Amino acid sequence: MKKVLLSAVAIFAFGFANAQETKFGIKAGLNMANLSGDIDDTSMKAGLHVGAFAEIKISDKFAVQPEVLFSMQGAKVDGGDYAFNYLNIPVMAKFFVTEQFSLEAGPQIGFLMSAKANPDEGDSVDVKEFLTSTDFGLNVGLGYDFTENFTAGLRYNLGLSNISDEDNGDIKNNVFSVSVGYKF
Template identity: 55%
Template sequence: MKKIMFTVTAVMAFAFSNAQEVKFGVKAGVNLTTLTGDIEEASSKVGFHVGGFAEIKLSDKFSIQPEVLYSTQGAKEKGEFEFNGDVYDVEMNYKLAYINVPVLAKYYVAEKFSLEAGPQIGFLVSAKGKATVLGNSEEDDIKDGFESIDFGVDFGAGYDFTENLSVGLRYNLGLANLAKDAEDYKINNSVFSLSVGYKF
């Protein structure tokens, strides 16, 4: 992880020192998230993200875009448990919140249309699990069961309506195992996001 942080810092330092133009902005949007891996019968849930970014233009076609985003993620999982010989349906709602820091290489394939890809580091802010059985719900803090740092890769595309207003579609492929102290159990983040950005 230290090597990743050092690499990201080095890339950003190089980008700023060679920038032709730097624009700052804010963005917000919706997430469609789930958890993949050994989790059974997981389904997607809707969340949101909000934060800021800097677009560091190195040329007319190429730029580096670091971001800092607050992002709500997670998934829903259906299962069963047995009690006194009876089997009950249970739904688990995983509510995760991260501070995500993607650093994207952005290439303009046309004047207003760009493709982007790059690494993302996520810092877990909170993790709650809400279990619902027979219409009754109980929510617990489950942060101790999740790793505090996530790592993944982002792929996406963007379109600039004007010099200031843009829209973006992105997929985050989680690579780090989120399950803490679990050797044989793996879960990963999977997030589609649609956002609107405004550059100043």
């Protein structure tokens, strides 16, 4: 954990030292989340994400974009759903194909804030103790700047780590996101 945080600080320090331009912004959007691995009969669950970002331009064609996002994830299952809330920190490398259109990729670490199993009938059950506290993933996506301030993006997060804290399963988060943002 310390190595991840130190690496993130080093990236930010390098980016700010060599940056041509830095813009800060806010973003929000829709998540379509699911779980994969040793879990059967799941389907996508809609949720939201909201947070802040910094776009650090290294050159005309390349930028680094660290983000901090509250993200609603989980999956629908027969008879209810799983609702997981994460604080996600992706660090995206952005390559600008044109002045407005970018390709994005980068790692993400997520910190589990809450986890509930919600049956169709009955009270929700806290299942956080059965999940790991951190999640690692790889993001790939597209970005488009409509104006200097307004932006939109499509992103897929492929879960790389097992979020099950039980010995009998390997379960991963997978999230497709659509977002809009405003750069200051």
